[in-house]
Amino acid sequence: MRMVQIEQIFPSLTWRIRHETMYPDQPFDIVKLKDDFDGIHFGLYLDHQLTGVVSLFQDGDIYQFRKLAVLPSAQKMGLGSQLMDYILDFCKIQKATKLWCNARVNAKEFYFKFGFHETDKTFFKDGNDFVVMEKELSS
Template identity: 35%
Template sequence: MHDSFDICLIRPEDTYALRHQVLWPDKPLAYVKIEDDSTGHHFGAFRQEELVAVISLFVENETARFRKFATRPDCQGQGIGSALLRHVFGEALRLGAARIWCDARQNSAGFYARFGLRPEGETFYKGPVAYVRMAVAL
């Protein structure tokens, strides 16, 4: 499936529409912007010319964090998000990270576990949505 889409760097503002549509459609667009978006590395998966998945990577010293990982609902389950996450793991390593983590929606924890991420700490909530911090050594 990987040959039917391309992954490349994109601008922070290019992530906002998908972040909004997939993650927080009931919130204002401003809600999906991250204060330090300008310091991140943002990647998009494109099918033909259409942006279908986004993820943002932040690396500080030897620790990387990915945030705002969103795949268009009609493109989920096709390997696009998995390829994007693998790409980000590779980029984190290239940028000197030894560990990567995220705040995962609890209903996505199984997906992340397939990449070796393991829960750390207690469940917490952002509004009504349950999250768990997950991490793995690279």
């Protein structure tokens, strides 16, 4: 049985996972967000190895998550889903009313599973099509 732990981590710990997963052919600095040090970052450790990350940013009672990433070698094991469940629980504890993200269009189905819906806001960035997706959270 593999051991999974999720805990809050320092922002810079997210960068390697984001880079290897999302932008392996881009310069390393592309994964650093200007507001990283204002966010709340979670790391998923698989057998004590940092394997997945997600970052949360708060604006009043609305939260945005960014850069949900699981290392390619560990994908399709449900780890991304465990991170999503974790931040959804976290947001409920914080009395958030909404959670949203800029989803890669090719990842929409993943977010539908968690009750997110598409908005009409779409954009193209860094070679990817995105759609803003959100989920209302009952307080």
